[in-house]
Amino acid sequence: MKSIVSSILLMIGTVYLVRLLPLLFLRRDIRNKWVKSFFYYVPYVTLAVMTFPAILQATAHPVAGLVALIVGVLASVFLGDMFTVAILCCVAAYVSGLFL
């Protein structure tokens, strides 16, 4: 795709349909075990794949990214709050960046 605007429009349309179609057509629960389980696991795999190893490439030095990853995992386990975890990761990446 050459134009940024047409790319954005295409992806806006796609994500809207992903959200809309079940609301329009689904009037009863999904019963199929495998389909239900598949949908259940999708976000975990997708987000894990998007996070690693990309987090190592996001910072100027990969070790800063690694520190942010470790802090992020620990903060998610012990605190859990999305906003707090995100901020702590930034602080970890910044502080470790000072020493690299």
Next chain:
Amino acid sequence: MANTHIPSTNTGWFLKGLRDGIPICLGYFAVAFALGIAAKDAGIGAGQAFFMSLGMMASAGEFAAIQLIAQASGAFEMISTTVVVNLRYFLMSCSLSQKLDPKMPFLHRFFLAQTLTDEIYALSVMTPGKLCPFYSYGLFVVSAAGWCCGTSAGVIMGNILPDAIVSALSVALYGMFLAIIIPPAKEDRFLQGLIVCSMIMSALMTYLPVLNRISSGFRVIILTLLLSSLAAFLHPVYEHTPEETEAVL
């Protein structure tokens, strides 16, 4: 929630949505700011970023979208990646459809679809009884303001802030992703294994020769379809009630 008052009118629900949306708004602003920095690097302008955020309302989805734009990917890859990365909204939409009053005017479904984000969905399904769509609209107005302004601010301020801070802020999104997937896995060894396995496979596909020629968008699609199918086969979750399934999204 501090305010447990249950409104009886559409206006009441809308105002409650505006109030409950404030913490979401703040969180969205910070994460969207990091997204804006990434958008700027991909050559996306502040206005385009605002428009993209309003239209897509998706953290991982927009993050993938920015990468696809940066790589000048083809239309097929853009559509298929967007579908896979945002599949959880499909599931939330399935779940939310069970929460709607059959007597609710059908037009609301077209608007509710746009409000479906992890946080707005979570608050909407937790309301007692059937969902009043105006509650979701109130949540959406406040959180979308934080999300869209945050993205534009990231594009604009990304140039002004020192590199060390921009570099540090760029991990905010990954922190948010971790905060979504790790807490439900705390007591679930299978999920822990699945997350670790996903990360290892992703690293292998990023660094191994030949495999590293596959673009990041298709890497996400291939691994998601492969590992989620396998996980559903090995460890079906049919024993979960809809309520339990919703809680981990």
